[in-house]
Amino acid sequence: MRTRTEPRTRLVPHTIDGETLMVREEYTVDVPVPPKDWDHIVLTGALAVVAAGLGIVIVWSTSSIGDLLVRTDVLAPIAYAAATGFSLGWIVCMALEWLARYDPARVRRPRRAGHVFLAADMAAVCVHGWVADSLKVGIIGAVLSAGAKGLYTLVLDHQAAPLDARTQQWVAIKRGEVGSRLALGAVRRQLTRAESRAAAEEAALRTAPDADPDRPAPTEDDTDTNVLPLPPGAVTAKDAVRTAWEAGFRDEDAIRRTASDALGRPLSPDTVARYVRALKVGA
Structure with a gap:
């Protein structure tokens, strides 16, 4: 040993x-020292070859398709930037195939889309060869793209361990449970933001200025059965600062102005800073 x-x-x-x-x-x-894992070494080498082939194909296709687009009086930077989309389309689909390699149902769509993008890339390379009076070179370039895609498919099929029907169903159920938790988390965040905005609007409406400033202030004898008096202490300084914080304000000056409007009296900067520190610790 x-x-x-x-x-x-x-x-x-x-x-x-x-x-x-x-x-x-x-x-x-x-x-x-454990013995060398030759299976892993061989697989790493195969992936390196595939990656190198993809790099060569991207350069070749971009150069050919970019030159083809330049012939239509398109600016060279724009033409070559657009040319990368032909190769990147099916390469991104290959990445999605790798992520879904244990789920045959999910892998079908990116694989089919990858074939469509690959066909468009090969056709564009062949058209460039035909326009440049070198159709054979265009066909060779298209075959290079197909060869890189084929090598990747072989490596992916080797890595994708097949799952039996029951295990596949178990994986689908667990994926659905986790996806539901993520979706509910996003919905809860949206509801929290909406509730904060609603609370801020309600606080602003409760402390809105008198619509008729010229009207004399009512006396104790003036009663209106349709108006419910606001109980004292309904909005505290802490509540006003918290409402402004939940509404999305983070600048202390903005929080102080909003909270002062909601409270009906000015708040000191020290008071606002103290409540903001408490809110940050709670967050």
Whole structure:
């Protein structure tokens, strides 16, 4: 068995003049070296070859299709930027195939879309060869794209371990449960923001100025059975600051102005800063 030596450190007692302390001691141990995983090495090499092939194909296709678009009086930067879309389309579909490799139902759509993008890329490369009076070169470039796609498909099929029907159903159920939790989290955040805005609007309406400032203030004898008096302390300074915070305000000056309007009296900056610190800690 092959081994390798590794340095280690441990704490050992050391006594001087009757006082014992724990000090560090360095030592070495022989650790067994596992045998090389040739399957992993071969797979890594195959992926490296596929990645290199994809890089060559992207450069070739972009160069050919970009030159084809330039012939239509399109600016060169725009033409070559648009040309990358032909190759990137089916390469992105290949990435989606890899992510869905354990789900045959989900992998079909990106695989079909990848074939469509690949066909468009190969056709554009062939058209460029025909326009440039070199159809053979265009066909060779198209075959390169098809070869890169074929190599990737072979590697993907090797990596995609087939799942039995029951396990596939179990995976689908768990994926649905997690997806539902993510969706509910997003909905809860939307509802929280909507409730905060509604609370801020209600607070603003409760503290709106008198619509008729020239009207004299009512006396104690003036009663109106249709008007319900606002109980004292209905809106506190803390509530006003919290409402402004939940409405999305983060600048303390803006929070102080909004809270002062809601409260009906000015708030001191120190009071607002204290409540804001408490809200930040709670968040």
